Amino acid sequence: MDTEVLKTYFSALEPLATFEEGGEWLMVQVPAENWKNIARKVITERNYDFLFCVTCVDFKTHLTMVYHLRGMQTDETVVVKIQLNRDQPEVATVSDIWRTAEFHEREAYEMFGVQFTSHPDLRKLILPDDFEGFPMRKDFEDPINMIKL
Amino acid sequence: MYSETTIVTPDALQQPLQEGQLVINVGPQHPATHGVLHLVITLEGETIIKIEPHLGYIHRSIEKMSESLTYRQFIYVTSRMDYLSAHINNLACAMCVEKGMQLEVPDRAQVIRIIMSELTRIASHELWIGAMAMDLGAFTPFFYTFRERETINDIMEQTCGARLTMNYMVPGGVMYDLHPEFVARVKSFVVQFKSKVSELEDLVTDNIIFRNRTVGVGVLSKADAISYGCTGPVARASGVDGDIRKRFPYSGYEKLQFEQCLEFAGDSFARYIVRIREMYQSIHIIEQLIDAIPNGDFQAKTKAVIKLPKGEFYTRVETARGELGVYIVSEGGTTPYRIKYRSPGFSNLSALNHMAKGSKIGDLMATMGTLDLVIPDIDR
Numbered sequence: 001m002d003t004e005v006l007k008t009y010f011s012a013l014e015p016l017a018t019f020e021e022g023g024e025w026l027m028v029q030v031p032a033e034n035w036k037n038i039a040r041k042v043i044t045e046r047n048y049d050f051l052f053c054v055t056c057v058d059f060k061t062h063l064t065m066v067y068h069l070r071g072m073q074t075d076e077t078v079v080v081k082i083q084l085n086r087d088q089p090e091v092a093t094v095s096d097i098w099r100t101a102e103f104h105e106r107e108a109y110e111m112f113g114v115q116f117t118s119h120p121d122l123r124k125l126i127l128p129d130d131f132e133g134f135p136m137r138k139d140f141e142d143p144i145n146m147i148k149l
Numbered sequence: 150m151y152s153e154t155t156i157v158t159p160d161a162l163q164q165p166l167q168e169g170q171l172v173i174n175v176g177p178q179h180p181a182t183h184g185v186l187h188l189v190i191t192l193e194g195e196t197i198i199k200i201e202p203h204l205g206y207i208h209r210s211i212e213k214m215s216e217s218l219t220y221r222q223f224i225y226v227t228s229r230m231d232y233l234s235a236h237i238n239n240l241a242c243a244m245c246v247e248k249g250m251q252l253e254v255p256d257r258a259q260v261i262r263i264i265m266s267e268l269t270r271i272a273s274h275e276l277w278i279g280a281m282a283m284d285l286g287a288f289t290p291f292f293y294t295f296r297e298r299e300t301i302n303d304i305m306e307q308t309c310g311a312r313l314t315m316n317y318m319v320p321g322g323v324m325y326d327l328h329p330e331f332v333a334r335v336k337s338f339v340v341q342f343k344s345k346v347s348e349l350e351d352l353v354t355d356n357i358i359f360r361n362r363t364v365g366v367g368v369l370s371k372a373d374a375i376s377y378g379c380t381g382p383v384a385r386a387s388g389v390d391g392d393i394r395k396r397f398p399y400s401g402y403e404k405l406q407f408e409q410c411l412e413f414a415g416d417s418f419a420r421y422i423v424r425i426r427e428m429y430q431s432i433h434i435i436e437q438l439i440d441a442i443p444n445g446d447f448q449a450k451t452k453a454v455i456k457l458p459k460g461e462f463y464t465r466v467e468t469a470r471g472e473l474g475v476y477i478v479s480e481g482g483t484t485p486y487r488i489k490y491r492s493p494g495f496s497n498l499s500a501l502n503h504m505a506k507g508s509k510i511g512d513l514m515a516t517m518g519t520l521d522l523v524i525p526d527i528d529r
Binding site: 022023024025027049050051052053055057058066068072075098099100102103104125126127128135136 | 203204205208210212213372373375376377378380389391396397460461462463472474476478486487489491495496498499500503528
């Protein structure tokens with residue numbers, strides 16, 4: 001896989017995209033509001049049909065959604081990152097593009113409080129319905145169960 | 150692209166049930182869910198309209214726990230995720246730390262790791278066949294499979310000191326050297342397995358009741374398997390050639406000869422056949438290695454306190470259930486800043502609603518059984 005080819009492709013697709021190299025795969029950072037359009041294009045144009053890891057990372061100043069994408073035919077892998085505002089994290093769902101995202105996004109929603117707009121069924125999956133707070137965030141404290149980082 | 154299925158909108162959930170519909174709960178304490186899985190099933194007569202899994206009964210937040218453990222400690226918590234492939238989970242974590250440290254693992258440790266992984270895979274598949282056949286009403290195979298599984302557990306106990314949660318991996322190799330009797334016992338196990346597995350196949354594979362209950366039940370197409378993120382035997386039964394051992398070889402799998410077991414029917418019977426064939430392939434791998442375990446160190450020399458450089462590391466391995474990914478975000482300290490375990494069971498479960506929709510409630514146990522769900526792996 002040629003990273004330069006990928007870089008030109010993503011720059012043409014999204015002028016605001018920034019790149020991070022040095023890891024195993026190319027990391028592309030894109031703005032949250034354009035993510036849905038980019039997702040629709042990469043699955044048809046570059047054949048990234050396998051979304052194998054969706055997660056969120058709390059960097060204390062902001063949240064970052066991380067999507068690991070791979071083409072099953074080509075093994076071409078790319079990591080898409082989206083920075084979100086910590087007070088009001090909101091990003092469009094991709095569960096209609098990759099079905100696996102539906103459960104993973106529900107997990108990110110309850111653990112980090114990320115709102116996925118137009119998600120078909122955004123409810124708590126693992127935590128009880130009356131749970132308050134977002135336990136995977138770094139500032140989460142639970143004095144009763146003595147959870148503090 | 151995936152096939153269209155109707156998506157349940159929040160509005161539809163508020164609506165009362167239509168006439169003739171019935172909601173039943175399977176679990177959380179149901180013998181066929183093998184753990185605390187709770188399925189809310191909407192039925193119309195005997196036909197399944199919708200399945201909604203409720204998770205979290207065994208959620209321990211292993212990801213959060215790992216954030217406060219050092220790089221030597223967090224490996225052993227993952228044994229409690231997918232306890233049937235505890236060894237392979239540990240391998241994924243150890244490999245991720247090694248990738249961050251850029252550490253070379255000695256040849257002897259690599260070979261020991263593969264043999265142990267394949268033994269674990271056989272033990273896991275054996276347990277699955279026994280338990281799944283029991284779900285479908287056949288009690289006898291359970292005793293046949295546990296006979297072989299006990300032999301593997303005894304071998305594990307001798308070398309690792311534990312039967313189920315082995316905790317045998319360290320960053321840079323394995324914790325102890327092999328037991329002196331290890332090679333002889335594995336060889337006698339290989340002979341035993343080859344002569345006995347045909348008995349099991351006679352009981353199950355060509356059993357007309359078993360075939361009637363599994364052939365054509367719970368069909369998953371190739372495009373859907375990819376879209377739902379299915380991996381492992383579930384995806385391979387639908388024709389997805391995604392075996393990590395072949396596609397992204399690790400730990401020396403690239404030097405070995407084995408085939409990726411593919412089936413194309415995508416039904417419950419295909420998933421059963423894939424696992425049976427995988428056991429033969431695992432035995433084939435063990436046979437290639439057991440006489441050629443290199444001499445030398447079983448562990449690379451490492452510092453007592455491990456620090457990873459700032460960055461992100463992702464490794465994946467093929468467990469008995471599919472692709473397990475370990476994603477570490479490091480800020481340069483002695484503990485991981487964030488860990489994500491991409492567990493195979495979580496993605497495989499998400500396909501259950503799609504697979505079971507429209508079938509009869511009696512077929513659900515065959516569909517769910519062949520997904521090989523391990524609940525602690527899903528909840529983490």
